[in-house]
Amino acid sequence: MDRSGAKGGCSDKCQFLVNSYKDLHYDVLNIARQEISMGYETLVALRDTAKASDYVCANLIDAKSGKPIFDPYVIKDYGNMRVGVLGLLRDADFPATTSLVDTNFMRVTSTMDAAAKYLGEMSRKADAVILLCELPSDDIDSLVKLHDNIDVIISTGALKSGETATLVGKKTRLLSPGSSGYNGHYAMLEFKPAWGDSVALTDFKDALLENYDAAGEWAQKLAAFESKSGTQPAVKSQGSTITPGGAPSTSPIVPQPGSADPGHEGHGHG
Numbered sequence: 001m002d003r004s005g006a007k008g009g010c011s012d013k014c015q016f017l018v019n020s021y022k023d024l025h026y027d028v029l030n031i032a033r034q035e036i037s038m039g040y041e042t043l044v045a046l047r048d049t050a051k052a053s054d055y056v057c058a059n060l061i062d063a064k065s066g067k068p069i070f071d072p073y074v075i076k077d078y079g080n081m082r083v084g085v086l087g088l089l090r091d092a093d094f095p096a097t098t099s100l101v102d103t104n105f106m107r108v109t110s111t112m113d114a115a116a117k118y119l120g121e122m123s124r125k126a127d128a129v130i131l132l133c134e135l136p137s138d139d140i141d142s143l144v145k146l147h148d149n150i151d152v153i154i155s156t157g158a159l160k161s162g163e164t165a166t167l168v169g170k171k172t173r174l175l176s177p178g179s180s181g182y183n184g185h186y187a188m189l190e191f192k193p194a195w196g197d198s199v200a201l202t203d204f205k206d207a208l209l210e211n212y213d214a215a216g217e218w219a220q221k222l223a224a225f226e227s228k229s230g231t232q233p234a235v236k237s238q239g240s241t242i243t244p245g246g247a248p249s250t251s252p253i254v255p256q257p258g259s260a261d262p263g264h265e266g267h268g269h270g
């Protein structure tokens with residue numbers, strides 16, 4: 001996300017990204033550290049103007065109302081599968097002396113308390129539970145020991161490389177692009193009522209790339225935006241395409257915010 005709108009709403013770049021998420025299959029996105037740094041007014045503007053995608057964060061609290069600024073979680077209905085998606089911030093990333101949070105307007109409460117408050121409720125409403133977050137592996141291990149009802153965790157804080165999906169506890173699958181953000185996963189969740197509470201996950205790995213040819217509507221919109229904003233267009237490689245599980249071989253990019261979709265799984269970074 002672009003931070004230049006921090007004093008009063010989304011900048012043009014921020015709004016362009018927000019508007020692109022629906023067509024890029026980002027159904028749900030977590031608010032994370034980078035978004036917090038944009039400031040309260042920008043976050044409220046993001047929440048109130050981004051209607052196509054849902055934003056979640058269970059432990060970012062409005063200091064005046066005492067209520068979450070964003071929905072703690074959402075339940076998405078995908079035909080015969082209902083998916084619950086919870087967003088969490090890591091409270092340890094926001095110590096009392098931090099300047100990242102203007103405590104006159106918002107505060108970050110306990111990660112574990114928020115998880116305990118909402119995960120059981122979500123399990124009763126959904127066939128599968130997904131957590132979007134920025135938690136290191138030790139925190140995730142502790143969380144899963146207390147809550148074994150999480151099917152998938154997508155976290156930018158976990159793992160050093162993020163090259164493979166990891167099983168945590170008895171059933172929780174952990175997906176991560178790693179600390180560098182250069183690796184990503186495409187995961188497919190499948191649910192059939194006949195399986196009872198069973199959810200199947202098929203995992204693919206892609207490199208996240210910067211330079212590629214991708215003709216189409218959003219390539220044209222990006223070119224128009226770059227021309228309007230004066231941004232230098234990226235240098236395209238020759239003939240590369242992106243397909244699930246078969247990434248092109250060029251240089252990596254900084255990943256987009258975390259998302260949840262039964263066909264396209266992103267990660268927890270915002």
